Amino acid sequence: MSETTHGRYTLSTDPDRLDPARVHHWLSTDAYWALGRSRAKQDAAIAGSLNFGAYDTRTGEMAAYARAITDHATFAWLCDVYVDRPARGEGLGTALVAAVRDHFAPLGLRRILLATEDAHGVYEKLGFRPLDTPGNWLVLPLG
Template sequence: MITPTAGAYRISTDPDLLDLDLVHHWLSTDAFWALGRSRETVEKVAGASINFGAYDGEGRQVAYARVVTDLATFGWLCDVYVDREHRGQGLGTRLAEAVRDHLAPYRLKRLMLSTLDAHEVYARAGFVPFPEPQNLMIIPGPAAP
């Protein structure tokens, strides 16, 4: 476990700072929702998203999140990942807050996410359960290879 507090990390949307090889490694090997995701897919989705990287005091990337948005009405926060050595420091909440604050000037009608097990992390950033979950529908995609 790394000892800095969440305030010791720097969060940036600068695409030149992102280590997409590292993001691919994290997502494809340790994130249950993205296991097996190809490097090509990680690059493609990053190119179509606003990407947030969190960096430690030495500038190493230690967390990632991305937002798919039209910057007018809707945003979807996804692929939030904190390196295992940096968990428990409040960094996940700080990353969600950075996303929220970055998008605030756009006055989106809705910023959404889906989580299986981190409800309290996102609640600290202001996320609440969807008010009418029965209204949500999806077209399921094909199973990942």
């Protein structure tokens, strides 16, 4: 388990702190990539991932979420990065992604991938960049 702080927030990988109902609500109603995602699908995604949460130290309430799918040795895919609307504008999203990056740094991964339609600047501040050879990457759409 890793833990760090950002202002009044504690960022943690502690699975016992997660609020799956809140994560599902955020993503299924307010995240363009997950609109309408079922609770069962979200719970399965959480179960199969390394989850990162940001929690308000005053209330204990979850304020942000991200998850990574990884083998902990060569690769990770960062996804479902979400900051609750009232907590936006405080750098929490950047801090959360930095916590993910820093968690994986000592493992020697070759890369962490992600996809975004609208937050390139947030990720570029932390060292992410477009693929050098996007034509080398393929996708198998399944649904």
